[in-house]
Amino acid sequence: MSTFPWGDAMGFGLGVLRLAPRDFWTMTPRELASAWSALLGERPGPLGRQELEALMAQFPDGR
Template sequence: MPTRRNDQFPWDAAMAFGLGAMRLSPAEFWATTPRELAAAMRALGYGAHRPPGRGELDEMMRRHPDGGLAKTEGDDLGRASDHRD
């Protein structure tokens, strides 16, 4: 099987998304531009996502604190141990 060069369009993924996930007819798929298909993929959560920036991470941590989970002996993750004595 030939290897795909980095500059080649990912036709298999595009067709799987357009025809499968979006349920476009073949005529609708081939009438869609790559830019339109990419926008639809991003809107539906497909594709590369950037990690949150420091400010966004700080805000999420402020809104959703860990809740002060107690660390127990032998538990390096700070979660309550679920073993029974």
């Protein structure tokens, strides 16, 4: 198990996002990760079979 990358997290939150220290320290790691993903344009992986089938059922092709 590795330790949390506090240096990277603080550098990103305080330096890149320019959050006030109070705002940075009230964020959850999940919120910080979401901001990181949004800024870097990272997207989740491809849809799984169940997600695809749900979308196909919700938005069927017209025939």
